[in-house]
Amino acid sequence: MALRCQIFRDTVPKIQKHPRKCKHKKKDIILDAGCGTGFFCKILSEKAKFVIGIDGSKNMLQIAKKRLSGSINAQLILADVDYLPFLSQKFTKVFSVTLLQNVPVPQKSLKEIFRVCKKNSLVVVSALKKKINLMELYQMLTEFSDAIQLFENQEDVIGFCSVE
Numbered sequence: 001m002a003l004r005c006q007i008f009r010d011t012v013p014k015i016q017k018h019p020r021k022c023k024h025k026k027k028d029i030i031l032d033a034g035c036g037t038g039f040f041c042k043i044l045s046e047k048a049k050f051v052i053g054i055d056g057s058k059n060m061l062q063i064a065k066k067r068l069s070g071s072i073n074a075q076l077i078l079a080d081v082d083y084l085p086f087l088s089q090k091f092t093k094v095f096s097v098t099l100l101q102n103v104p105v106p107q108k109s110l111k112e113i114f115r116v117c118k119k120n121s122l123v124v125v126s127a128l129k130k131k132i133n134l135m136e137l138y139q140m141l142t143e144f145s146d147a148i149q150l151f152e153n154q155e156d157v158i159g160f161c162s163v164e
């Protein structure tokens, strides 16, 4: 199948700027990989059926736990993105916001992220551009998706990928 890729410069996609406006379905089961203090988990939980945030740092998760204390459809798990504790094809969306530049082998993390996605799902990954540039992100993502939208702003590179 032909690769479909669009590049947008100096624009910020909605999940970065206005996460509430990003289209979600009530039946979405979302993974936030590298959720940190749970900022995105909280917002996503308002729109989705269930959100799971995973992070490798206990300290981050403690803050996230407080933030999500009133959210009955969100769960936090201490886990390494390279060894996700989930069966394959379980999530309708996976977000991973500024995690990729922190892991030793981004391709390995991406392989795990895409493994847990259902067919016809969406994967959104961003990285700090000073560590991973647009071309590098593009090359990594083409291994896993045929339909990619890439965004670049002053600090981040962001990929929206359809999983078919």
Ligand SMILES: C[S@@+](CC[C@H](N)C(=O)[O-])C[C@H]1O[C@@H](n2cnc3c(N)ncnc32)[C@H](O)[C@@H]1O
Pocket: 033, 034, 035, 036, 037, 038, 039, 040, 054, 055, 056, 057, 060, 079, 080, 081, 082, 096, 097, 098, 099, 102, 103
């Ligand atoms: C820059 S923070 C971003 C946090 C959050 N996504 C946000 O945008 O607010 C990166 C997060 O990735 C987590 N992290 C780094 N390596 C990880 C790994 N191998 N597995 C899981 N989480 C990891 C860190 O603990 C940190 O919370």
